[in-house]
Amino acid sequence: MKQAITYLLASILWATPLLAKAALNIEITGGVEGALPIAVVPFDTSKLSNKLPVDLAEIVASDLNRSGVLNSMNRSELPANPHYSNQVKYQRWRSAGQDYLVVGRVLEKSPGVYNIEFQLLDVLKQKQLLGRSMPAKTRNLRSRAHQISDFIYEQITGTRGAFNTRIAYVRAQKNAGRKYVLQVADTDGFNAQNVLESDEPIMSPSWSPDGKSLAYVSFESKRPEIFIQHLATARRSKVAGFRGLNSAPSWSPDGKFLALVLSKDGSPDIYTLNTATKRLKRLTKHRSIDTEPVWTSNGRAIIFTSDRAGSPQLYQVNANGGKPKRLTFEGRYNTAASMSPDGKFIAMVHGDRGQYKIAQYERETRNLTVLTDSSLDESPSFSPNGKMLLYASTRGKDGFLFAVSIDGRAKHKLSDQAGDIREPVWGPFESK
Amino acid sequence: MTISNLVKPWMMAGLLAVFVASCASTQEEFIVEEDGAPVDGQAQTGSIDDGSSSGADATGLTDGDSGDGTSMGAPMNALETLEQTDGTMSVRIVYFEFDSAKLTSESIEILETHGNFVAANGEVTVRLEGHADERGSREYNIALGDRRAQSVRRVLLFQGASTDQVETVSYGEEQPAVTDHTEEAWSLNRRVELIYTVN
Numbered sequence: 001m002k003q004a005i006t007y008l009l010a011s012i013l014w015a016t017p018l019l020a021k022a023a024l025n026i027e028i029t030g031g032v033e034g035a036l037p038i039a040v041v042p043f044d045t046s047k048l049s050n051k052l053p054v055d056l057a058e059i060v061a062s063d064l065n066r067s068g069v070l071n072s073m074n075r076s077e078l079p080a081n082p083h084y085s086n087q088v089k090y091q092r093w094r095s096a097g098q099d100y101l102v103v104g105r106v107l108e109k110s111p112g113v114y115n116i117e118f119q120l121l122d123v124l125k126q127k128q129l130l131g132r133s134m135p136a137k138t139r140n141l142r143s144r145a146h147q148i149s150d151f152i153y154e155q156i157t158g159t160r161g162a163f164n165t166r167i168a169y170v171r172a173q174k175n176a177g178r179k180y181v182l183q184v185a186d187t188d189g190f191n192a193q194n195v196l197e198s199d200e201p202i203m204s205p206s207w208s209p210d211g212k213s214l215a216y217v218s219f220e221s222k223r224p225e226i227f228i229q230h231l232a233t234a235r236r237s238k239v240a241g242f243r244g245l246n247s248a249p250s251w252s253p254d255g256k257f258l259a260l261v262l263s264k265d266g267s268p269d270i271y272t273l274n275t276a277t278k279r280l281k282r283l284t285k286h287r288s289i290d291t292e293p294v295w296t297s298n299g300r301a302i303i304f305t306s307d308r309a310g311s312p313q314l315y316q317v318n319a320n321g322g323k324p325k326r327l328t329f330e331g332r333y334n335t336a337a338s339m340s341p342d343g344k345f346i347a348m349v350h351g352d353r354g355q356y357k358i359a360q361y362e363r364e365t366r367n368l369t370v371l372t373d374s375s376l377d378e379s380p381s382f383s384p385n386g387k388m389l390l391y392a393s394t395r396g397k398d399g400f401l402f403a404v405s406i407d408g409r410a411k412h413k414l415s416d417q418a419g420d421i422r423e424p425v426w427g428p429f430e431s432k
Numbered sequence: 433m434t435i436s437n438l439v440k441p442w443m444m445a446g447l448l449a450v451f452v453a454s455c456a457s458t459q460e461e462f463i464v465e466e467d468g469a470p471v472d473g474q475a476q477t478g479s480i481d482d483g484s485s486s487g488a489d490a491t492g493l494t495d496g497d498s499g500d501g502t503s504m505g506a507p508m509n510a511l512e513t514l515e516q517t518d519g520t521m522s523v524r525i526v527y528f529e530f531d532s533a534k535l536t537s538e539s540i541e542i543l544e545t546h547g548n549f550v551a552a553n554g555e556v557t558v559r560l561e562g563h564a565d566e567r568g569s570r571e572y573n574i575a576l577g578d579r580r581a582q583s584v585r586r587v588l589l590f591q592g593a594s595t596d597q598v599e600t601v602s603y604g605e606e607q608p609a610v611t612d613h614t615e616e617a618w619s620l621n622r623r624v625e626l627i628y629t630v631n
């Protein structure tokens with residue numbers, strides 16, 4: 001009965017268009033030197049019958065700022081207010097030190113049904129780089145703004161933007177309601193929605209490659225069990241509830257398999273589960289701890305943590321089984337691998353003299369680079385374009401999320417007043 | 433060898449036995465302990481007490497319905513044992529070094545007592561909850577907590593507890609006993625807790 005209530009709550013939340021309320025606060029904590037200056041002018045909404053509930057230009061400016069590649073001009077300093085390219089006096093923007101300019105307007109087809117137009121202009125060359133028109137409704141205005149950010153980012157950098165994506169994470173609440181909540185939110189912290197609430201721990205969320213489902217571990221039966229939950233309908237099924245551990249689910253890139261950890265046959269080992277047939281295949285058979293499996297981006301191998309050599313290190317094994325090969329040799333503690341989408345890098349938790357930092361391992365050169373300078377970091381997760389890393393860190397008494405660009409330059413912090421947040425996972429590109 | 437030679441020693445032993453028995457019946461009564469050392473009639477509790485039941489007095493033990501009337505007094509039932517606030521059975525947590533599931537010899541001794549208790553009381557089940565400190569990754573810590581719980585489970589089973597009496601669960605770093613970020617807090621979080629149920 002309790003489970004039925006949980007489902008219902010989740011499905012009501014998904015069906016109702018939410019007011020844009022930030023659940024996570026964002027604070028930029030890392031510098032933007034060397035970032036390209038861009039001015040995003042407020043979009044023209046003068047022709048609308050009602051005030052637009054969302055400030056599109058503000059969302060775009062914030063998104064671009066968080067990338068560390070672009071630096072949006074303060075709105076108060078904008079020298080002019082053009083909405084169309086033929087209204088732009090380029091000299092003015094060059095004097096203001098801007099390389100790029102974004103102008104836009106929102107037109108109404110009928111109440112709540114819009115058309116958004118925007119143009120990205122090159123200030124120095126004095127010409128349009130990109131112009132788009134997109135339909136929108138009240139409920140997807142924020143998403144459209146993130147898509148505009150993605151278009152602009154890709155046009156300037158050549159890399160696909162990841163602003164119109166979502167993150168999942170677990171919040172441990174101290175005071176109100178259930179103790180643990182699994183949530184999904186936009187990358188700017190807005191539109192946080194509950195996937196599962198429980199008085200017992202929730203862990204290890206993992207996105208399906210199509211972004212429509214989450215696998216996770218729930219202790220709601222007082223033991224760890226793995227579930228797969230379809231986000232839109234809140235329908236879920238238990239896929240592993242064996243004796244002992246059921247943990248660390250990780251979806252294969254083709255969506256057909258879940259790698260997971262079971263200890264039913266002795267000690268924690270890596271298995272793969274065919275999600276359609278429910279057939280289990282055992283990949284490791286060792287009395288050591290084998291855990292935290294992640295698939296390589298081509299789906300042919302699995303990287304995992306094992307302490308078979310005495311302390312936890314990262315290993316690689318063929319997805320069909322075979323002898324695991326050790327990858328990490330620097331430091332006594334290397335765990336929690338996250339694969340970059342291009343397959344070139346592995347992010348991990350690297351323990352060095354009692355401090356636990358996020359590090360990046362380049363597979364080809366075997367070079368290890370430490371990316372953070374804090375001491376209780378965990379759960380690194382790559383953005384789907386491979387340009388940013390999301391991770392959790394304890395500062396003082398509480399847990400926060402941080403995002404850092406992989407060159408280490410840009411950094412921002414996501415916090416939640418309602419409690420500790422941990423175990424972030426960055427979702428895939430939206431398929432549409 | 434004549435028959436008379438064989439018979440004689442047996443007859444002597446028999447006579448001796450009769451003699452001893454008749455002697456005993458005419459002398460003051462002894463309460464005889466298993467090892468044969470006679471004990472004064474007042475001292476029952478002293479002889480039974482092996483340290484694990486300190487504080488329980490003779491009248492309490494022999495009163496009521498526990499009696500099959502043995503001269504040593506009735507044993508405590510499972511609930512009473514579990515309700516003790518001192519002694520080995522009252523210790524319900526064992527601790528571990530960083531990144532280790534190895535039991536200290538003190539822990540093993542404590543757990544052997546627990547194992548014997550579980551083995552002797554079929555209606556008792558115990559849930560072993562394994563934990564880790566917060567450092568490092570969560571899933572590795574779940575596996576570490578599981579391994580610690582398995583270490584404890586092995587000791588209990590070795591003492592005779594049956595597999596369906598012992599359940600193990602790991603909470604990893606998810607349920608710390610102490611939430612500070614200090615060495616002391618961490619040492620108190622690296623633990624296995626024994627949670628008993630009498631069915």
